[in-house]
Amino acid sequence: MNYKLIEKYIQGKATEEEVKAILKATLESPKFKAELMERIKINALTSEQELDFDESWLTFKNKKKSLNKKNNIQLALRIAAVLVIALFVGSYFFNSNENINYEDKIVLELSNGTKKIINTSNSSKIVNAEGEIVGEQIDSKIIFLDSDINAGEIQYNTLSVPFGKRFQVEFSDGSVAYLNSGTNIKFPVQFKEGKPRKVFLDGEAYFDITKDKKHSFIVSTNSLNTKVYGTKFNVSSYKSDAKNEIVLVEGKVGVYKNRSTSNNSSMTYLKPNQMAFLNSEASKIKISNVNPKDYTSWIKGELVFNDLPFSDILRKLERHYNVTIDNKYTALNNIRFTGNFDIESIDQVLKSFSNYRKFNYKINNNQISINSN
Amino acid sequence: MSNFEVKSTEYQFNQFKKGDERSFEFFFKRDYNSIVGFCMHFLGDIDKSKSIAQDSFIKLWQNKEKVNSFNGIKSFLYVAAKTGCLNVLRHEKIVAKYKDSKLNRLEHQLKLDVLRSVQVDSLMLSELEELIKTSVDELPEKCKDVFIKKRIELKKNKEIAEELHISVKAVEANMTRALKKLRVKLSVYMASF
Structure with a gap:
């Protein structure tokens, strides 16, 4: 029996005559039957159906849910217990720390220079320089109220998020910014009627901007400005990275260089799933197509590296884990990796990398050094 | 330019044992289409194949503690799918794929034989x-x-x-x-x- 015919049969493409010949042969020769069975088996074990993952996964999750109702109550109790312990431990550490050290704290600086440490396991009222309540902090979020208290000059607040922490701020217009580790953002306590809503960013933030046709929202960084009216997008512009990336998730934004004015001629427009980037101040704004998930999953605490050079990955790890990494094995810097992490420790992360490219690393508190093997 | 997927299999497996849904999603993503593809060879019906594959993953979720190794996950899934397919073939009427009813019966028998011989x-x-x-x-x-x-x-x-x-x-x-x-x-x- 020829091999091609068997293959045809297994793929379900044989004619009835051909099927007949094959099946007849299985009755006549046990050896042939055994061989055919092996081939069917291999095919069955190595073939796959082209199916939409999201749809399949959703079906599975729904099935699982209907099955899990009973277990859920137990789980809820367990989570509650963990939260109680976390609160207890958190407040213990906070109270035992008498020295004011702003370095690894989330800090809100008021327009008059007063600094307030934000304790994410508590809630508190936010007051302005005059002592009037302008907002509220609940856990990892500050919400600024929309009021007409600040009738005079625009008052700016500055929020600083240290390495290893993330935070959220809701501005007075309801727009929300998720702030990544190592980020500073300066913003008006209250946006002014008739003036653009403008904030200043050094670091990385994901913005979900409330629509307001009359007042554009401008995110200003070291070298790029982004102008929008209502949309979702991510801005990554760490001064230390010398890299500016703006990724649009939804809506439309215009990007222009800091030194140029915001008139339409110098504006580069982005469509959803596009990224505008600037590698150095002298270069032009470039656009590429991206998967926004790769750039926004940090909101959920995930670290996603999609074909990223090792040197860039190290900068991200430093911020995420609040560590300093000294890479003496410079040959690694240009190697690109793809991968994602969320709850792993820095040790587990580095171990995973070293499984793919051998290197040695030493962790000494917050200091890490990488050496060749 | 080199490109690596970084996440230790050991880590994924440990998370799976702990009942972490994200690692379960990893295995689902990796194996679901293969399990459906496996069933298709014996059932030739996409809806039935999907349903068996889904049930196999549900079984896997319920029996996490019985799986002892990273590779054990895949073999568990194939064994569950094998059982599922055998049940369908045994209890449902023989599909009239060919005009010649003898061919239908022979092919049905061949499928049963192959399935039984699958030792995963x-x-x-x-x-x-x-x-x-x-x-x-x-x-x-x-x-x-x-x-x-x-x-x-x-x-x-x-x-x-x-x-x-x-x-x-x-x-x-x-x-x-x-x-x-x-x-x-x-x-x-x-x-x-």
């Missing part, structure tokens, strides 16, 4: 995987790239097409070519089982 233990799967790895190295360059991106990095055809600057059709063609070549190599090995 983790040792066999890990050896199979090892063999696939070495065989993959011998594939033509494009085939190999496509195969690795699809099976190891779990990328979609569209993503692969974009990365390699080829059409989706070409991705499919290369994948078919890769599988064909692999099967020829593997059949020699499988005969010993």
